[in-house]
Structure formats: structure tokens, C-alpha cells
Amino acid sequence: MEITTKTYKHCTVIKASGRVDSETSVALRNAFEHLLDHDQANIVFDMSALEYMSSAGFRVLLSAQKTAKEKGGEVVLAMTPDLIAESLELTGFKPLFTLYDNLTDAVGHF
């Protein structure tokens, strides 16, 4: 898995590619925590290059969303692949996140 971050005027985009499981979710959690620890709580998670996400990834997203909202920000999801979106639905996570189907609209959320 590869993770890149890009800072815009009003938010930061985290982009992860590949597969998120119990092994790789550690790096994803670190990426979110690094931003949140530096009070960058407006975060777009660009999921367009993700192939797979297990519940380990969902736990990272839940924890990041709680911290972001406590800090007055939010995590929004962009371009969630269809099979990962189905898991988000099955785990009841969809109502906890705003989902965008393109990056421009997701960045424009902030």
C-alpha cells in the first residue's frame, strides 16, 4: 500500500492505493493521526486507487472521524470503489461519512 498526502487551502487529501488489511492499516492510521495531531482535521480520503479494505481499515476511518469532528473538522470520502462501498453499507458506516464521487466536489466540501 502507498499513501500520499496533499494539502490544499482548506483541507488535506490522503490518498491510499492497494489493499488495506490488519497489516497495512497501521500505516493508514499513522497518516490520519499525523494530520489530526497537527490540527489538520479537514480531511478528504481519496479511495480511488484502493482495491480492498477489511474491517481493520473501517476501524481506522471510524477513529479518524471521531477525532476530526472533536477538533471541528471532518473526514469525507471520495471515489469509494463499489465493493468497498458495499462493505461500508453492510457495516452501517455510510451514515457516518459524506461520500463524493469525484475529488473536486470532495475538496469543495471544505
Add this chain to the structure above:
Amino acid sequence: MPSLTVEARPQNLKKLRAFVEEGARQAGFDRRGVYAVALAVDEAAANIMEHGYRGAGGLITCSWELHPRGLAITLHDTGQACDPNNVPPPDLDSGLFERKAGGLGVHLMRQMMDEIRYRSTAEGNFLTLIKHRPQEH
């Protein structure tokens, strides 16, 4: 029956997924079915690593066989018995700050599979996951 034995470490989850994805393809599952099989086995194996072996390591043997209606996968371990059928359903609808993350993996596993069987014996624990092809529910 194809089988793969790995150390119970998260670094080996990708090997287990690739192994059962091959079985799912041979069983005739489409992209969604192959993903479901990989996700269920990943969640099951991650639970064995974390709760069965409590992070202390051990071996997991995964095997699959074509089932008349789809695919049957068995995971064997010698850790603490952890019957997923005893895991309470997760919290799916409380608000963000009340939401608990526990039980999501077992929940996903149940959603992805048609049958889950668990046996704890003197030879270890056997978790069998069965998935039917869509037209054969």
C-alpha cells in the same frame, strides 16, 4: 484439497487472500464473489491472529475445496477457541461518538458467507466457511 500453512502474522493475510481467491475463481465466482471470499477469510484469519493466538503467533492452515453449490474453506489453528458464532452482533446504527468498532470483522464474514461452522477439538480449532454461487442460494 489445496492447502496453505502460514505463521499467524498480519503480513501473511495477503497470502491467504490470494490463496482463497484462486479457489473462488475455480468455483466459478464473479469479481464480487471472489472479493467476498477473500474478505471473509481475511477477517477470520485476523481474528485468529488477534484473539486465538493473542498476537503470540502460531500456525494457520487454510484449505479449500469445491463444494456442490460453491466453495468450502477451512481454517485450522491451535490457539484459544474463538467461535465466531458467539460474537455478539455489532453496533450498526448508533451515532458517531457512541459507535463501537467491535465485532465488525465477524459481521462482515457472516454477511459474505452462507454457512459458518466451528469445531474446537483436541487437534485444534476448525472454522469452515461455505459460500454458494449466486444462482444456487
